[in-house]
Amino acid sequence: MAPFDQTSTARALPDIAADGRPALAGALDWVGMGRIEMPVSLQADDGRVVTSPAKVDAFVNLRREDARGIHMSRLYLHVDRMLSAEPVTPAGLRRLLKDFLESHAGLSDRALLRLQFDHLVRRKALASDNSGWKAYPVTLTAVMERGHFALELGLQVQYSSTCPCSAALARQLIQQQFSADFAAGLLDREAVLAWLGSEQGIVATPHAQRSIAEVKLRLVPAFADIPIVGFIDRIEAALKTPVQTAVKRVDEQAFALLNGQNLMFCEDAARRVQQALDVDERIADFLVRVAHQESLHPHDAVAVASKGVAGGYSTLPDGLVPR
Structure with missing residues (x-):
């Protein structure tokens, strides 16, 4: 038997996407692959490279109405080479999108890459x-259109929210119980201290719940890196009650103090994040959606805020706020 000639066989393989014609002609907004399994690496603040499993979307448009399809394998190979070789940076994403378009010259003039992954950060008690x-859910979306590069960072941050109304109602009940338990006149300090430390004295507590801040940041692409942890730290510092990891009783007590000192409605939380992001020069536009997953109700309390850039996120319909 004659030896297998891979080169000549490859030349003979049919290429229906390139040689065929579509039964129906028409340009397509986006064509590509969704949820490709890839590792993604990021440079940490301390210089370490952190690698996480990611789901990757890679797309180009198909502007030639008579073309059967795009070259999906080229997109895959470009993504694999880039993500395997270097940590993700704005410059690297820009090069990758240019590779998408150069490998589809004559077919496409828009390219998109989306990375979705959980970024693990070690947090002190x-x-x-x-x-x-x-773990912080992260979405990075890069778009190249007619030579213009845009980069968007999506983040989710969990925190605790204690209802100010509930806290006020609880304080009123404690006052009523105090009035019932202690008659008018001189009070014994030790008896009051003991009462304050008892379930009989603190008869009511405010309701609190795990809450989520979802943020979309349209980044200024001139910066060399993507400081994911820096943005997370800014959001958590504004909210002041991020959920914890390792917790001993002393940590739980410190967390209770933070919650008591930072009572907030969803409107308060949205404004806190809005103010923190508004002064960051690395952010061209942002959209914030906070959801307090109520322990009182079977529904969430939600507030949305934006930077207010003309033609920016604030013009989006309700269905397109961060989810």
Whole structure:
């Protein structure tokens, strides 16, 4: 038997996408692959490279109405080479999108890449010497259109929210219980202290819930890196009550204090994040959606805020706010 000639066989393989014609002609907004499994690496603040499993979307448009399809394998190979070779940076994403378009010359003039992954960050406990890992869902979306490069970072941050109304109602009940338990006249300090530390004295507590801040940041592409942890830190510092990892009793008490000092409605939380992001020069536009997953109700309390850029996120319909 004659030896297998891979080169000559490859030349003979049919290429229906390139040689065929569509039964129906028409330009297409986007064509590509969704949820490709790839690793993604990022440079951490301390110089380490952190690698996470990611789902990757890679797309170009198909502007030639008579073309049967695009070259999907080329997109895959470009993504694989870039993500395997270097940490993700704005410059690297820009080069990758240019590769998409150069490999589809005559077919496409728009390219898109979306990376979705959980970024693990080690967080210190509030008061003890312990620490633990916290995963932050991240979405990076890069678009190249007619030579213009745009980069968007999506983040989710979990925090605790204690209802100010509920806290006021609880304080009123505690006042009523105090009035019932202590008659008018001189009070015994030790008896009052003991009462304050008892379930009989603190008869009511405000309701609190795990809450989520979803943020879309349209980044200024001139910056060399994507400081994901820096943006997360800015959001958590504004909210002041991020959920914790390793927790001993001393940490739980410190967390209770933070919640008591930072009572907030969803409107308060949205404004806190809005103010923190508005002064960051790396952000051209932003959209914030906070959801307090109520323990009182079977529904969420939601507030949305934006930077207010003309033609920016604030013009989006309700269905396109961060989810």
